[in-house]
Amino acid sequence: MAAGTGAGLARWRPDRAVARGWWVALDAVVAWASAGIAVGGSGYTASLGQGALASQLAVVVWFVALAGRRLAPLAALWAGAAATVAVVLAGDPVTNLSLASALPLVVLGRTRPPAVAAALAAAPVGAVLLALAARPGFALVCAVHGVSAAVGVATRLRLERAERRRRAAAEARAGRLLAGERARMARELHDAVGHAVTVMVTHAGAARLCLADGSPDVRAALERIERVGRDAMTDLDRVLGLLRPAPPLVHALNALLADLPPRLSPTLELDEGAAGLTEPQAEAVRRIVQESLTNTLRHSTATAAAVRLTTGPRAVHLSVTDNGAPAGPRRRRGPARGLASMRHRAAALGGTLTAGPTAGGWRVEVRLPCR
Structure with missing residues (x-):
């Protein structure tokens, strides 16, 4: 790809091409279900009315983080991770596999380059995994976070490939239009200037023949006009891409001086x-x-x-x-x-x-x- 295309792709955000309306509504439903079973007793009941105050507030944070993860993925990731760590520190069980810190990874991986996304997610995800290391289902928690990150990166790579194809097709169309316009201008220039130079050379040759017995200086001047005119036509054809490249430099300069x-x-x-x-x-x-x-x-x-x-x-x-x-x-x-x-x-x-x-x-x- 050209340098300009690479620079443009670096500023391109894949999430800008996605309609967020009903996706945000779906995230709100997932957030409600996740928060409902987030912290609870043996019956996995809704936890807004039980558990420590930190756990009750964590449910609200989880809901907001999951519902708004497409609008602000980095803020949702940090908020969800902080809520999970707060519940663990309060001693309450975490029963939603910490989806509040896993699902934002999908959007973060899609909207940031892989290296940047990894750097931004390292601290919050590391804090969640460290807090849940001793809890049951830790392996499943790791798998959920890993799959979420992989889905985000894969989605970005797919969208980047599609964007490259789109831009390449646009550049090809522009190139064809430019080539067509250049060809048209070349034809117009060749016809207009070529006609004028050809007429000039023809008149000079006719005058030289009519002055066969005239002054040698006049005949030499007319011969020079003919030669320069023919060289001008050769240059015009070469510039317009109709002939082979120019002769070697030394020959071209010698002819120019002559x-x-x-x-x-x-x-x-x-x-x-x-x-x-x-x-x-x-x-x-x-x-x-x-x-x-x-x-x-x-x-x-x-x-x-x-x-x-x-x-x-x-x-x-x-x-x-x-x-x-x-x-x-x-x-x-x-x-x-x-x-x-x-x-x-x-x-x-x-x-x-x-x-x-x-x-x-x-x-x-x-x-x-x-x-």
Whole structure:
């Protein structure tokens, strides 16, 4: 089970799902019968009119404890145990097998984890068993308490299994609904953006063919537009889960730098550990480099950019620098969605991202933990 489910189950109370109305009425009948034969002489008559005052009061406590055990099981357990011990100390016989301390164990075991229920019941049940150790029927008293505790724990385990199944079914339904909504959004995004990019690539290719005798720079720019458009479609399909995972990081970065305009001269430096990055780390590095270079092209007049990736025993370090003008109004046009997106990608992997001006340009630095 997921952690959230486990935490929710810990706060779940099985007794909350049980209608208590007629069960409390049934407990009152059992309490009346038990109290009627609780303390008596040879005829097991009702004991409210005979015996010591402590025994007479114990009958009332027994009745209240048994009648209210579903509403307050711990209080009923302690009250019933105290009444039993009081009758024993008064020297009167106990003829109801101390049900006032046994039956609350069923509800206590159902409404508390087994370890907690055992800790809460240890003292009152131990006092009852110690008080009745020398009385006839002690073995039956022990059996009644043991069976009551076992029934309570077994009921809780059964209800927990049923609750887990119910929650698992609810999570599965929610997962299916979410998957369906994601599939619908993916189809809409693929159709809308895919159509626009395809039209753009087609027009760029047509223009390039029409300018077969034109300027080489213009033809090169159109070829680059075609290539970037096709790569964008590939990225879109992969993000939407329609294609296989991305190519190796070094190939992806080389292709990314090759598609930059001629005015920006990039350099790439990767160490041997770059090939060992996990797929989420490699994807985050590629997207952060892509967004950083996009910001360089959009917001500066830089002519050079450097991408450097190093891996250490504990962290992966990435830096993207350019030689554009120092930070100024050019870096503040519109909301900084790009920086927020990059920081989110780094934070999702437990890393950090800093960005800011340098003496000769702009720098983006990322640190990702190796594990």
